[in-house]
Amino acid sequence: MPLMRILLVGGSGFIGWHLLTALVAEGHQVVATSRSGRGPELPGVSWQSLDLGKLGDAGQDFTWPVDVALVINTAGLLTSDANALEAVQDRGSRALFDLAARHDARILQFSALGAGEHAQVPFLASKAVADDYLLGLDVSAVVLRPSMVIGRGGGSSGWLTQLSPLPLIPLLDTRSRVQAVHIDDLVAAVLALLRQWPAHPSVLPLVGPRPMTLPQMIDTLRGVQGWAPARYVQVPRLLASTGARLGDRLGWRALNTQTLRLSRHDNLASPEALAEVCGFRAAPVRARLHDWPTRGESVTATLRPVMLAVLVAIWLGTALVCLGPGYDWGLRIMAQAGVEGGFAATAVISGALLDAILGLGLLWRRWRRHALRAQIGLMLAYMLIITVVVPHYWFDPFAAVGKNAVLIVATLWLLWTEPGHKEASSR
DSSP: OOOOEEEEETTTSHHHHHHHHHHHHHTOEEEEEESSSOOOOOTTEEEEEOOHHHHHTTOOOOOOOTTOOEEEEOOOOOOOOHHHHIIIIIIIHHHHHHHHHHTTOEEEEEOOTTTTTOTTOHHHHHHHHHHHHHHHSSSOEEEEEEOOEESTTOHHHHHHHHHTTOSEEEESOSSOEEOOEEHHHHHHHHHHHHHSOOSSOEEEEEOOSSOEEHHHHHHHHHHHTTOOOOEEEEOOHHHHHHHHHHHHHHTOSSSSHHHHHHHTSOBOOOSHHHHHHHOOOOOOHHHHOSSOSOHHHHHHHHHHHHHHHHHHHHHHHHHHHHHTTTHHHHHHHHHHTTOOHHHHHHHHHHHHHHHHHHHHHTTSHHHHHHHHHHHHHHHHHHHHHHHHHOGGGGGOTTOTTTTHHHHHHHHHHHHHHSOOHHHHHOO
């Protein structure tokens, strides 16, 4: 395979990042793009800022890198917002293709299996329009349409591993089939295409060798982690439709009308077209699952949102109780500590408002670490004050004060497992 200079659009994403490391390992020079223009520093890699949404609306001037022989477009959006998808995956991609054509560069477009078959699904419809436009240009191009891509860091993969620890798993559909492909095979397919580029513009599905239902896919992930097959229940249609409409309003990625429609259709294709072009065939997903997923990762992914919800309920619930039915009780506790009158009322109300603020702080990622640290500090301070001023509360038969130790450990776990700013915003 001749070494070349490659423009990799979406280099900080799930697929883009894996491709970037593989292309560098092969010895290619890569100009990678992200919206910020920043990314991991690797030998032979330079970064440029590119926002396809702005490029498609002529809102960004993009300086074309010199000597680029191939453009790989991995950019995409995990959203059901039709306007945003049209801006990035349709208009932005078409503007990118025009630039590549003017500079006589080959183009590898990452589309999605099913593009062109579901006009009512904005994600696939916008991909299909861009694909058709590319194939109509007089350029050397390949449209690669992968099925569900599995691997650490992927959006779908994160959702599946989050479900995998559950003994009873609710799904939108339990019978539709997919041909999932591991991220390592996706990377290997691209490298095979670079070695044997087709003579004519081509649309190539990238699929695993065996169709699987979603329960079979999750059971495969469970087996790697040492769990037996789970039980599955299909969410009733009315409940699923209601949840999908709510997901549209709240911007949920895993549940919206788009994912609901997709879940009710098979997503299948033959692997032969790709094999005939470059000789590549994907392995079964199970054969690629070596160091992922792990029990620790899956259990953490499952318990974190539950633990956060419980903590929010505890802190906000405490605030409401202190301002409502527990207000007089709070005053009596203050009286036992020797504080009465206006000072006692101020202390109870201030404590309740502080609890509420710390509970609300958990809902925003940018404030979550600060809120968790403050909660630990406040609980330790409460326990110290109780020990010194009203120590008999340690002998409460319900161990209300002692149970704070468990809550502190749970809060500390959430703090230590909270993604850092760079980790949360990358890829």
